[in-house]
Amino acid sequence: MSQDQAHYAELLDVSKRIQSRQMSSVEATQAQLARIEQLNPSLKSYATVMADHALANAQAADIAIAAGHIIGPLQGVPIAVKDLCWTAGTKTSAGMTIHANNIPTEDGTVVRKLREAGAVILGKLQLTEGAYADHHPSITPPVNPWGAGQWPGASSSGSGVATAAGMCFGSLGSDTGGSIRFPCAANGITGIKPTWGRVSRYGAFELAATLDHLGPMTRSAADAAAILGVIAGADAKDPTASLLPVPNYLSSMTQGLKGVRVGIDLTWSFQGIDEPSKQALLAMIEVAKAQGAIVKEVKFPDPQQAIDDWFPLCGVECAVAHEATYPSRKSEYGAGLAGLIDMGHALSGLDYQKIVLRRHDFRGRVDALFQDIDLLLIPSTGIAAPTWERMSTLATDAELLSALLKFTCPFDMTGQPTISLPAGFTPEGMPVGCQFVGRHFEEDMIIRAGWAFQQATDWHRRHPNI
Numbered sequence: 001m002s003q004d005q006a007h008y009a010e011l012l013d014v015s016k017r018i019q020s021r022q023m024s025s026v027e028a029t030q031a032q033l034a035r036i037e038q039l040n041p042s043l044k045s046y047a048t049v050m051a052d053h054a055l056a057n058a059q060a061a062d063i064a065i066a067a068g069h070i071i072g073p074l075q076g077v078p079i080a081v082k083d084l085c086w087t088a089g090t091k092t093s094a095g096m097t098i099h100a101n102n103i104p105t106e107d108g109t110v111v112r113k114l115r116e117a118g119a120v121i122l123g124k125l126q127l128t129e130g131a132y133a134d135h136h137p138s139i140t141p142p143v144n145p146w147g148a149g150q151w152p153g154a155s156s157s158g159s160g161v162a163t164a165a166g167m168c169f170g171s172l173g174s175d176t177g178g179s180i181r182f183p184c185a186a187n188g189i190t191g192i193k194p195t196w197g198r199v200s201r202y203g204a205f206e207l208a209a210t211l212d213h214l215g216p217m218t219r220s221a222a223d224a225a226a227i228l229g230v231i232a233g234a235d236a237k238d239p240t241a242s243l244l245p246v247p248n249y250l251s252s253m254t255q256g257l258k259g260v261r262v263g264i265d266l267t268w269s270f271q272g273i274d275e276p277s278k279q280a281l282l283a284m285i286e287v288a289k290a291q292g293a294i295v296k297e298v299k300f301p302d303p304q305q306a307i308d309d310w311f312p313l314c315g316v317e318c319a320v321a322h323e324a325t326y327p328s329r330k331s332e333y334g335a336g337l338a339g340l341i342d343m344g345h346a347l348s349g350l351d352y353q354k355i356v357l358r359r360h361d362f363r364g365r366v367d368a369l370f371q372d373i374d375l376l377l378i379p380s381t382g383i384a385a386p387t388w389e390r391m392s393t394l395a396t397d398a399e400l401l402s403a404l405l406k407f408t409c410p411f412d413m414t415g416q417p418t419i420s421l422p423a424g425f426t427p428e429g430m431p432v433g434c435q436f437v438g439r440h441f442e443e444d445m446i447i448r449a450g451w452a453f454q455q456a457t458d459w460h461r462r463h464p465n466i
Contacts, residue, residue, distance in 0.1 A: 007035050007166030008463045011077055011223035014169050018076040019065055025058035025076030028169075029120050032078045036122065036167050039466065045142045045161040047083040049123040050090055054078065057120045064118070073226045073250070075118030080168040082159050083124035084131055085111050085214075086203035094205040095127040095155075097138055098325055098332050108203020109238065110172060110214055110231045117230040122168055126158030130322070131174055131207040133394075134336035144186060145464040146430055151391045153183025155207075159217045160187040165466060170218040170227055174204065176211045177310060178381070178408025181420040184217060185380035185433025188422045190450065190460055191217040192224045195441045196415030197242040199228075200235035208317035211310075211412045220460050221419060221450030225249035228443060247444045253451040258292030260449070262436075263373035265300040272403055276384035280424035280432040284377060284453065291452045296373060301365035303410040307402070309355045310409045315344030316352055363414040367440075375449055376437040378407045380420045385430030411437055419446040422459035431459075 017023045033051050040046050061076035081087070084094040086104035093099045107115065114121060129136040133154060142157045144150040145165040153160045156173030160183025163171045173180040175193040184191035192215045199214045206212060216227035229249045235241040264285060270278055289295055319326070319341045326333065326341050333341075369376070382403035383390075394401055411418050416437055423434040438446040454460050 007031065008219070009169070010220045011079070011169040011218060012073060012226055015073045015075070015077050018061070019070055021065065025061040025065070025120060026055065028076070029054050029058040029078045029122070032122055032168060039165055039167060043143045043145060043161055043165055043167070044140050045126055045158040045165065045167060046080070047093060047124045047126045047158065048091060050121060053090070054120050054122050057115075061118050061120060072117050072230065074114065074230055076120060077169050078120045078122050079114070079170045079227070080122045080125050080159070080162055081111060081114070081172040082127055082156055082174055084127060084174060084205040085172060087111055087121070087124065090124065092124065092205070094131065095129045095136055095139060097136055098329060104203070106203065109200040109235045111203065113231050125162055125171060128155040128157065129334045129337045130318070131155040131176060131179065131205065132318070132337045132340055134334055136334045145466050146188065149387050149389070150430055151186055151386045151388055153179070153186040155179035156183045156217065160184060160189060163187070163189050163217050163219065164464060166463065170216060170223050172214060172227070172231070173217045175213045175215060175412065176207045176314065177405060177412055180213070180215050180217060181380050181408050181418065181433070181435060184420040185431065186385065188431030188459070188462065189217055189219055190221050190224050190422065191215060191420045192228055192443065192446070193411070193418050194228060194232065194443055195242070195417045197240055198232050198417070198441060198443065200233075200238040200241040202235055202238040206317070206321035208314040209321070210317060211314060213412065221421065221447055221454050222250065222253060224419070224450070225253050225447045242441065244441055249444055249447050252444045253447045255448050256291060257288060257449060257452045260293045260375060260445070261373045262288050262293045262295050262375045262377050263298035263369070264295060264377050265298050268300045269378050272406070273379055273382035274384055276424065276426040276432050277379045277382055280384070280434050281377070281379055284423055284434050287453055287456050288377065291456060298369060298373060298376070300369065300376070301362060303362070303406070305358055306362045306410050306413045307405050309358055310405070310413060312343055312347050312351070313355050313359070315340045316347055317344070319344030359413055362410070366414050366416070370439045374438070374445055378435055378437065380407060380433030380435045382406050384432040385426050385428070407435065416440055417443045417446055419450045421450050421453055422462070424459060
């Protein structure tokens with residue numbers, strides 16, 4: 001990669017250069033801050049830039065590295081976090097005017113772990129209001145660097161745009177119904193929605209507690225593995241964070257796909273999706289076979305009820321999360337988030353319990369499917385590179401909504417890990433994504449699949465021309 005394209009380098013490549021002292025963390029950070037200054041006025045991906053803080057941390061990283069104190073792959077590397085993660089002394093607004101002046105007194109657990117790993121945090125990335133579907137009317141949404149008329153993804157849109165545009169070497173996003181995977185697909189980057197409980201949620205604004213997942217958004221599966229390895233693990237401040245040990249994802253990712261059983265539901269995965277998504281998935285099947293995977297046809301449990309149940313379940317949990325400010329400050333909410341909370345308030349206890357039982361049933365059926373396969377291969381969405389114009393009809397177009405959520409929110413309902421990968425382009429040159437789904441707490445397997453796919457393809461190394 002030429003020097004003028006260094007902002008598109010992968011995180012682990014930058015890490016090697018910094019830790020071998022071919023470049024300093026300060027130099028890398030200054031270059032990233034300059035690019036943010038150049039592009040953020042048009043791309044709108046950063047809510048807050050932490051320039052002084054980032055340079056101070058970069059200087060500290062350089063001093064430690066010069067003294068031979070190397071602590072891990074993120075040390076000295078400039079990254080950014082979604083603006084729902086608490087950052088001590090720096091405002092965290094969660095895309096909401098109500099929290100415009102909220103300054104946490106402590107870091108959220110993922111931020112603390114990133115700092116302890118030596119990462120340089122450039123700033124806070126913009127998101128939809130409260131991490132739901134729409135940006136607050138007072139906030140200008142981030143702009144997809146592949147095309148201003150293209151949808152940049154849902155709530156983690158700022159993370160997707162900044163990572164794709166070379167304004168950080170990796171980022172954190174969150175996924176409740178697809179909000180890591182939507183912007184990854186839309187912006188041509190790689191992202192992991194970990195197993196629910198693999199990553200602590202302490203110090204992150206809730207959308208819906210049992211559906212929220214925090215995870216990495218990067219330019220490669222290897223980079224995502226590096227970030228996940230840092231942020232995953234038990235947390236005394238979040239009892240729902242799993243006590244299971246965290247594997248060394250970087251050491252196991254190169255094991256390849258030989259003999260790995262990859263399931264594909266030829267009916268569910270291809271029905272109702274557009275042609276670019278079909279072609280990307282077909283190509284991924286062929287790559288999996290060429291890598292030695294055993295591709296098996298399976299029948300995925302019908303997810304439609306789980307998708308339908310996602311909305312009222314999310315509404316109830318969101319109503320709990322916003323109890324202190326809603327409905328008392330309803331006038332300060334945008335229509336989308338207010339509507340979701342109203343849905344939650346309207347749900348009866350009996351109907352809520354029925355949803356909970358159906359969710360357990362669906363999860364059990366999906367778990368049973370994974371007795372016969374190691375991975376499930378599916379599109380990231382059924383709609384490749386939707387435009388803003390098309391997405392403006394989402395509230396009234398049931399077919400569009402179903403196609404969008406078909407391959408994402410079922411796995412927020414089950415809590416299984418998935419990795420979304422760049423898998424091609426539309427005829428108009430817009431990115432297309434596909435994903436591997438794994439068993440609970442088998443992030444190592446989906447990372448192996450992502451790494452193997454990216455050894456055989458170069459979709460993840462293509463970048464917007466900005």
